[in-house]
Amino acid sequence: MALNKVQMLELYRKMRTIREFEETVAKFFSQGQIPGFVHLYTGEEAVATGVCANLEKQDYIASTHRGHGHGIARGASLNKMMAEIFGRIDGECKGKGGSMHIADVELGFLGANGIVGAGLPLATGAGFAAKYMKTNGVAICFFGDAASNRGTFHESLNMASIQKLPVVFVNENNMYGISMSQERHQNISDIADRAGSYGMPGMVVDGNDVMAVYEAAEEAVKSARAGGGPVLIECKTYRHHGHFEGDACIYRCDEEVNAWKAKDPLPRFANRLQEMKMATEAEIDQIDAEVKKVIADAVEFAQNSPVPTLDELTKDVYCD
Amino acid sequence: MVEMTYSQAINEALEEEMRRDEKVYILGEDVGLFGGCFGVTTGLFEKFGGERVIDSPISETAIMGSAVGAAVAGLRPVPEIMFVDFLGVCLDELVNQAAKMHFMFGGKAKVPLTLRTACGAGVGAAAQHSQSLEAWICHVPGLKVVMPSTAADAKGLLKSAIRDDNPVVFIEHKALYGAMGEVPEGEYTIPLGKADIKREGKDVTILAYSMMLHKALAAAETLALQGIEAEVIDPRTLVPFDKETLYKSIEKTGRLVIVHEAVKQGGFGGEIAAMVAEECFDFLDAPIKRVAAPFAPIPFAANLEAAYIPDEAKIIAAVKSFF
Numbered sequence: 001m002a003l004n005k006v007q008m009l010e011l012y013r014k015m016r017t018i019r020e021f022e023e024t025v026a027k028f029f030s031q032g033q034i035p036g037f038v039h040l041y042t043g044e045e046a047v048a049t050g051v052c053a054n055l056e057k058q059d060y061i062a063s064t065h066r067g068h069g070h071g072i073a074r075g076a077s078l079n080k081m082m083a084e085i086f087g088r089i090d091g092e093c094k095g096k097g098g099s100m101h102i103a104d105v106e107l108g109f110l111g112a113n114g115i116v117g118a119g120l121p122l123a124t125g126a127g128f129a130a131k132y133m134k135t136n137g138v139a140i141c142f143f144g145d146a147a148s149n150r151g152t153f154h155e156s157l158n159m160a161s162i163q164k165l166p167v168v169f170v171n172e173n174n175m176y177g178i179s180m181s182q183e184r185h186q187n188i189s190d191i192a193d194r195a196g197s198y199g200m201p202g203m204v205v206d207g208n209d210v211m212a213v214y215e216a217a218e219e220a221v222k223s224a225r226a227g228g229g230p231v232l233i234e235c236k237t238y239r240h241h242g243h244f245e246g247d248a249c250i251y252r253c254d255e256e257v258n259a260w261k262a263k264d265p266l267p268r269f270a271n272r273l274q275e276m277k278m279a280t281e282a283e284i285d286q287i288d289a290e291v292k293k294v295i296a297d298a299v300e301f302a303q304n305s306p307v308p309t310l311d312e313l314t315k316d317v318y319c320d
Numbered sequence: 321m322v323e324m325t326y327s328q329a330i331n332e333a334l335e336e337e338m339r340r341d342e343k344v345y346i347l348g349e350d351v352g353l354f355g356g357c358f359g360v361t362t363g364l365f366e367k368f369g370g371e372r373v374i375d376s377p378i379s380e381t382a383i384m385g386s387a388v389g390a391a392v393a394g395l396r397p398v399p400e401i402m403f404v405d406f407l408g409v410c411l412d413e414l415v416n417q418a419a420k421m422h423f424m425f426g427g428k429a430k431v432p433l434t435l436r437t438a439c440g441a442g443v444g445a446a447a448q449h450s451q452s453l454e455a456w457i458c459h460v461p462g463l464k465v466v467m468p469s470t471a472a473d474a475k476g477l478l479k480s481a482i483r484d485d486n487p488v489v490f491i492e493h494k495a496l497y498g499a500m501g502e503v504p505e506g507e508y509t510i511p512l513g514k515a516d517i518k519r520e521g522k523d524v525t526i527l528a529y530s531m532m533l534h535k536a537l538a539a540a541e542t543l544a545l546q547g548i549e550a551e552v553i554d555p556r557t558l559v560p561f562d563k564e565t566l567y568k569s570i571e572k573t574g575r576l577v578i579v580h581e582a583v584k585q586g587g588f589g590g591e592i593a594a595m596v597a598e599e600c601f602d603f604l605d606a607p608i609k610r611v612a613a614p615f616a617p618i619p620f621a622a623n624l625e626a627a628y629i630p631d632e633a634k635i636i637a638a639v640k641s642f643f
């Protein structure tokens with residue numbers, strides 16, 4: 001279904017929000033205000049945005065260590081996400097999880113994950129639950145190119161396939177797993193090819209083109225929701241930052257980085273919107289300014305939130 | 321003696337053993353070109369090439385499992401699992417394959433591999449990248465378990481581990497990689513199963529390993545100013561465990577505090593306490609104390625993480641409860 005102007009601008013706003021959020025996190029991380037490991041989604045915004053725009057309330061997503069963009073695309077609170085990354089009590093997880101474990105289960109966000117490939121069976125299970133309980137829901141699993149070498153990938157695709165589960169496996173092929181380029185970590189160039197081994201459709205899309213991602217996901221989600229079984233979508237994309245903040249990126253060259261920056265999904269979509277007469281430059285600027293403000297507010301919220309009290313240490317280990 | 325970091329000492333041990341024995345090779349994620357997630361294998365790829373310092377896909381099951389197969393077939397693999405937390409995704413290969421093969425096959429197979437991995441909290445890495453899981457593997461007959469606290473120990477123990485014909489799990493502490501230490505010049509090894517008295521004292525025995533050894537030493541300094549002389553023992557290897565050194569110390573001091581960063585419940589400290597209670601109860605003048613982490617996953621927030629990890633103050637309080 002063709003998107004209208006409001007929906008298109010909403011896609012742009014989401015992508016801009018993710019970008020602004022990530023660049024803000026990068027800034028505070030470099031200032032030493034955020035501890036631990038931070039993996040940023042800058043450059044890959046079109047994937048989460050294009051996919052999640054197809055989701056309904058009852059749907060689930062499972063994410064990765066690079067999960068901020070997935071959470072934002074699913075509609076998690078920016079304030080709570082930022083507070084979590086700062087380790088504050090008003091964070092999504094009371095400051096106990098941090099960047100790698102942000103989650104909002106009520107919202108259908110099964111969490112970022114510190115274990116590569118762990119989301120694949122989780123999403124398979126959420127898809128199973130949807131089918132079992134007849135919620136008409138689907139489950140999305142975001143995972144990296146390098147995660148497709150874990151056993152969980154193969155086991156999950158096979159299980160989802162034989163059980164015809166409503167799961168859409170969304171591969172974010174940013175061409176690297178830390179320092180390992182895709183050509184060094186697997187002997188195929190299209191991860192979508194692996195879908196065939198499990199008897200499910202696989203498609204390759206330009207992961208820096210939000211419309212292309214949206215359309216591929218629309219078809220896959222529709223089919224999964226209608227009982228057609230799982231689909232694998234491979235989105236070719238690139239991370240602008242290092243694997244984690246602080247990574248010197250010795251394993252890739254400037255030309256490659258610059259070539260991909262030239263395909264940055266944000267200006268690309270902004271231009272397209274203008275070409276299609278969906279938005280004027282002024283409207284785009286207006287969104288950018290609004291987003292800046294929203295993210296600044298999230299930082300303020302996070303910084304004003306207290307750190308957790310020590311009694312939180314042993315709370316939430318079990319539920320009552 | 322030469323000054324170097326814990327990380328450099330491990331790197332030297334790897335290099336020396338690779339030069340000494342062509343059967344030794346390294347396999348792990350980002351261990352080659354990148355030099356390791358923590359930089360520990362820096363330079364080895366350049367020195368030995370991609371055939372012996374092998375960058376693996378994210379396939380821990382195959383890293384561990386292929387190391388077991390290669391070991392049985394005659395090599396001496398040194399696989400790396402980036403974080404001890406990831407043992408969960410290759411535990412079968414370690415526990416049901418590597419550990420049991422020699423026994424199940426009636427002594428006919430050898431599995432001479434050394435699994436290197438990093439444990440420990442203190443860097444804000446949260447619940448899935450900070451654990452100390454040694455108790456899991458100390459429970460498995462057939463595995464040896466090493467947890468060095470200093471650069472010199474790390475080097476000498478790693479060399480012994482690589483030469484050992486059994487599967488050895490060598491657990492490094494990620495917050496110690498940058499710690500400087502004096503390392504003997506030239507070739508040396510430290511036998512597995514030999515504790516080291518890191519500080520002598522007569523009033524109380526503190527048994528601590530890995531990062532906690534350093535906290536115990538700091539606590540001992542403070543206690544000394546207050547007239548309490550603590551003996552600090554570093555077991556260095558948990559399996560096999562050097563009971564003799566510990567028992568001798570307790571005979572002298574009559575008091576024991578066990579410190580580890582792992583969760584107290586089900587931790588290896590409980591095993592040590594039970595051994596002491598069973599085998600040298602008569603030496604004790606006071607109940608055994610354990611200082612360890614609470615029964616909860618490791619929190620992200622910096623203040624919670626700091627409160628979670630056992631520290632000098634908690635060790636001092638445990639010691640002082642005796643006096």
Ligand SMILES: Cc1ncc(C[n+]2csc(CCOP(=O)(O)OP(=O)(O)O)c2C)c(N)n1
Pocket residue numbers: 064065066114115116117143144145146147148172174176177178243349378380402406409
């Ligand atoms: C089971 C497991 N192995 C290794 C790691 C360490 N690690 C974290 S992210 C990463 C690379 C992941 O690459 P990919 O799946 O392509 O995702 P990307 O980071 O490129 O988004 C690795 C090796 C981990 N967290 N979990």
Ligand SMILES: [Mg+2]
Pocket residue numbers: 144145146172173174175176177178
């Ligand atoms: Mg990748």
